[in-house]
Amino acid sequence: MIRINTENxxxxxxxxxxxxxxxxxxxxxQVRFGRGTxxxxxxxxxxxxxxxxxxEIRMKxxxxxxxxxxxxxxxxxxxxxxxxxxxxxxxxxxxxxxTARKHNVRLAxxxxxxxxxxxxxxxxxxxxGIEIAETDLGEYIIQLAGEHxxxxxxxxxxxxRSEIGxxxxxxxxxxxxxxxxxxxxxxxxxxxxxxxxxxxxxxxxNIACAETGHITVVSNExxxxxxxxxxxxxxxxxxxxxxxxxxxxxxxxxxxxxxGAAVQKMAGYVSYIGGPRQAxxxxxxxxxxxxxxxxxxTKILADEEFREMLxxxxxxxxxxxxxxxxxxxxxxxxxxxxGPVGAVVTPLLVGINRAKDLCLGETLCGACKDACPxxxxxxxxxxxxxxxxxxxxxxxxxxxxxxxxxxxxxxWSEIVQRRWAYDAMLGLSREGSRLFTGKDGxxxxxPFFLQGWTESRDMKPPARKSFMRQWKKxxxxxxxx
Amino acid sequence: xNNNRKVTLFIQCIIDGIYPEVGFAVVRVFEKLGxxxxxxxxxxxxxxxxxxxxxxKDAKQAAEHFINVFxxxxxIVCPSGSCVNMVRNHYPELxxxxxxxxxxxxxxxxxxxxxxxYLVDVLGIDDLGAxxxxxxxxxDSCHLMRGIGVKEQPRKLIKKIRNAEFVEMYDSxxxxxxxxxxxxxxxxISTAILxxxxxxIISSNADVVTGCDMGCLMNIQGILSRKRxxxxxxxxxxxxxxxxx
Ligand code: SF4
Numbered sequence: 135m136i137r138i139n140t141e142n143x144x145x146x147x148x149x150x151x152x153x154x155x156x157x158x159x160x161x162x163x164q165v166r167f168g169r170g171t172x173x174x175x176x177x178x179x180x181x182x183x184x185x186x187x188x189x190e191i192r193m194k195x196x197x198x199x200x201x202x203x204x205x206x207x208x209x210x211x212x213x214x215x216x217x218x219x220x221x222x223x224x225x226x227x228x229x230x231x232x233t234a235r236k237h238n239v240r241l242a243x244x245x246x247x248x249x250x251x252x253x254x255x256x257x258x259x260x261x262x263g264i265e266i267a268e269t270d271l272g273e274y275i276i277q278l279a280g281e282h283x284x285x286x287x288x289x290x291x292x293x294x295r296s297e298i299g300x301x302x303x304x305x306x307x308x309x310x311x312x313x314x315x316x317x318x319x320x321x322x323x324x325x326x327x328x329x330x331x332x333x334x335x336x337x338x339x340n341i342a343c344a345e346t347g348h349i350t351v352v353s354n355e356x357x358x359x360x361x362x363x364x365x366x367x368x369x370x371x372x373x374x375x376x377x378x379x380x381x382x383x384x385x386x387x388x389x390x391x392x393x394g395a396a397v398q399k400m401a402g403y404v405s406y407i408g409g410p411r412q413a414x415x416x417x418x419x420x421x422x423x424x425x426x427x428x429x430x431x432t433k434i435l436a437d438e439e440f441r442e443m444l445x446x447x448x449x450x451x452x453x454x455x456x457x458x459x460x461x462x463x464x465x466x467x468x469x470x471x472x473g474p475v476g477a478v479v480t481p482l483l484v485g486i487n488r489a490k491d492l493c494l495g496e497t498l499c500g501a502c503k504d505a506c507p508x509x510x511x512x513x514x515x516x517x518x519x520x521x522x523x524x525x526x527x528x529x530x531x532x533x534x535x536x537x538x539x540x541x542x543x544x545x546w547s548e549i550v551q552r553r554w555a556y557d558a559m560l561g562l563s564r565e566g567s568r569l570f571t572g573k574d575g576x577x578x579x580x581p582f583f584l585q586g587w588t589e590s591r592d593m594k595p596p597a598r599k600s601f602m603r604q605w606k607k608x609x610x611x612x613x614x615x
Numbered sequence: 616x617n618n619n620r621k622v623t624l625f626i627q628c629i630i631d632g633i634y635p636e637v638g639f640a641v642v643r644v645f646e647k648l649g650x651x652x653x654x655x656x657x658x659x660x661x662x663x664x665x666x667x668x669x670x671x672k673d674a675k676q677a678a679e680h681f682i683n684v685f686x687x688x689x690x691i692v693c694p695s696g697s698c699v700n701m702v703r704n705h706y707p708e709l710x711x712x713x714x715x716x717x718x719x720x721x722x723x724x725x726x727x728x729x730x731x732x733y734l735v736d737v738l739g740i741d742d743l744g745a746x747x748x749x750x751x752x753x754x755d756s757c758h759l760m761r762g763i764g765v766k767e768q769p770r771k772l773i774k775k776i777r778n779a780e781f782v783e784m785y786d787s788x789x790x791x792x793x794x795x796x797x798x799x800x801x802x803x804i805s806t807a808i809l810x811x812x813x814x815x816i817i818s819s820n821a822d823v824v825t826g827c828d829m830g831c832l833m834n835i836q837g838i839l840s841r842k843r844x845x846x847x848x849x850x851x852x853x854x855x856x857x858x859x860x
Contacts, residue, residue: 144801151807457790461807495801497794497808498667500761514708520669543665547673550659551680560632576840586802590809591837594633601631601638605654 136223136254137282138484139468143491146466156463159291167454170397171505178389188390189509192445195378196435202344202377203426209347213409215422219374222429223253229425230255230336230369234264237367237421239333243325245351245358246270247338248286248448249371249427251470252483255336266336267328269357271321278305284464284472286450287395292463325357335365335419339372341387341447345380348406349424352388354396359405368419370407374426375435375444387447390507394451430483437529439518443478445508450475452502452512458495467492474502478515486522486532493519553602560600567595621651622733623688625681627695628660629829630850637829640856641694641730647743647856657684662709663701667795671709678706682719690737691727694852696759696828699729704762729759731827731851735768742775745857750780752821753851754812754835755788756828769827769851776854784819786811793834809838816846823847825854 139146150156175182195202207217220226234242242259244250244266256277259266268277272290276283278301283289290298295312303310308320337358339349349370351358362368378387392398411418434440453459453473464472468489469480477496481489493516502512523535524543534540549555570577576592579585587593622645630637645652662677681702685691693699706720734740751773759765766788773781792798792808812835816824822845826832829850836848 144803147801148803151803457792457808457811458804461804495797495804497757497790497792497797497805499757499790499794501757501790504761517667517669520667521671522669524669525672539668540670543668543670543673547665547670547676550662550677553657553659556659563632574840578841584799586799586805587837589802590806590841591834592840593837594833596632597635599635601626601635602654602656602658604635605638606656 136252137257137469138488140480140484140489140492142468143466143495146468147462147495150463150466151461153292153463155294155297156292157461159294160460160463163285163288163291164454164460167397167451168505171394171451171454174393174397174399175507178393184386185390185507185509188386188507189445191378191383191386192447192508193442195383196375196441196444198379199374199377199435202379203374205344206342206347206349206377207424207426210409210422210424213347213412213422215409215424217424217426220425220427220429223427226253226371226425226427226429227255227258229423230371231258231262231264233367233369233421233423234259234262234334237333239264239367241265241267241328241332242334242336243267243269243328243332243361243365244273244336245338245353245361246273246289247336247371248283248470249338249373250336251283252373253371253427253429255371267325267332269325269328269355269361270353271318271355271357274321274325275301278302282465283470285453286448286464286471286473286475288450292465329360329364332361332365333367335361335363335368337362337368337370339370339376339424340391341384342372342377343379343381343384343406344377346406346408348408350384350388351405351407352391352401352403354398354402356403359403362405362407363417363419366419367421367423368407368410369423369425371425371427374428374431376447387508391447391449394447394449394505394507433530434482440478440482440515442510443482443515445510446475446479447508448475449507451505451507455501455505457497457499457501474512474516478512478519481519482530486519486527486530487535490523490535493523557600557603560596564596564598571595620690621653622690622692623653623655623685625658625661625685625691625693625698625727626654627693627698627829629833630694633833634829634850637694637850637852640850640852641692643856644730644734644743644852648738648740653688655684655688661698661701663697663705664795666701666705666709674705675709675713678709678720679716682706682716682723685723685727686719688726690733691723692730692733693727694730694827694850695830696729696756696763696765697830699727699732700758700762702727729763729765729827731768731772732763732765734855735771741771743772743855743857744777745775745855746777747779747823747854747857749778749823750782750819750821751776751854752782752784752816752819752824753787754784754791754816754824754826754831756826756831757790759827760788765827769825772851772855773825779854782819782821784815784821784824786815789815791831791834793831795830798834805834806838809834813838813842813844817844821846823849823854825849825851827851 459473666674
């Protein structure tokens, strides 16, 4: 049921690169958000150093998850809400389906949630004959088109206005138009009907608060507020790491989240939800369920070197600056999470070998670390994942990916410890390269694994004499003098 | 004034093997300043290729060799931001569980500087009396800028070059798509990123693109050559050495 397509990274990447519409959309997105976010951090009254503070807040929460989750659950239960700890995706999906069946739900409305994408909720509901309507405009477009989101925050960036116009005229039976306002109105009308007839509302959770016992949902369209207040039953999903100790932490985290996600000072709607409708409340669901999902997170928590990844608040800022994401788009990453966050978290969730291209197919430029509102060192973890691929790691069920390469590096490591051997290696490569050097003195085609380079680039061949050889000769002459 | 100063050069493997002229340009820069230069004969590679590909045991061997070779050097200067990033930031990580090597790694890291950083921050020099007749644009290498935080130093140096005009390219701090083994393992992605860099270089109207890392410059040169474009790639040391190539 869960869509994991990480094996096709390379093919999907090439598809993305060759799609001019996507290229334009990605470039626009990165200019708008990527640059804007850096500026927004600089303009923080506390300065960009606030990201470090946020990191510490998140890390502290991650290290005390058991206590914090317990506190949250107690408070929610005391208000009559239900809390369910789901060990994996299946358990989470099953719980939600059972709840839907119990209430005879035919239609559920959903606010954007990557966690539900992670566990494959929509497919499971569709198979059970229950409709889930996405209510975030971008997600709604993607759902109508039968596709998957390509960006954590902007799921439909790969679609053009006229594609959306065609889609709406076909599915919503409206006259074709590319006018954003008319299109949004059409979506709004269709969605209002869904909101009013849905038996269940589904949402994610941005950051819960243990102190007050609330989950929070953040949006700019108000759709999540409607999804969580109009239907009789509300089921919220949260990754078990998405919690913090105190309400005061939220001030910092939400300001950073809003800047990272959409270059805003604060998102349009921030709702705190602590259970079903209480006496005296004008609205809210009769029943509230919180599904707290593990699905591989305990394993990440247990590994000190990857624990930092649980600080992630899924803002998408790292996607907006990543040169690789900026070319290949979100679909190449083959799972709910794309871009740098996906490149680290997906291998940890679905298996390092299975997602090897995500670990290897990055430039390690480090832009993601600077963009991250909670200062996560993604490049460090990418390198670490590569080391698991290189040597295997039973803790992560990772096997050595490439024994030939391992052997080559083994030989290389012996060579680099001996200058004479190193010189011999340089000599060999120089001789070898002669065969490939053209009249202009450049190499325009190389064999074997080096072919990748010369597909698009020339290369200067090794020099006749290395710097060190020339230097040594000069030294000798100097001494003679 | 610098009579007693002496630096020990670590020549990046790409420079050593493919671009020795860059190494000699570095030597000339120090000659100009009257600073003595040493080059330990046993030096090879900092180990970055193995480390970036995940082969940490092999990288560790290269790191230990480096530390041995440069153990006594007072000041180590290297004309590559990514090698310095390796020594300064990754050696300590690589050797963190090794009680024998970690202190030595940390100690070596403190004495290792990237060329432009050393000239501007340590020596306090930005004018090397160099001259170059042309328009120069500068590419910020990722490991230099984000890894060791060197951004303004090269610019200060370039701006003092006589007869030259310095032009910033758009997105100078965006990755060129090199990424070491990435460039041969994922050539399509690497090239797509590189194409953007080339567009920005071309629109800067510069006739030379410079930087502090031959890895990136080799990548940029590779595609400029393939496209038969006449824009030159020169390491910053080549400009500072005052050669007008
Ligand atoms: S890694 Fe950082 S920037 Fe990327 S989604 Fe997570 S919190 Fe946002």
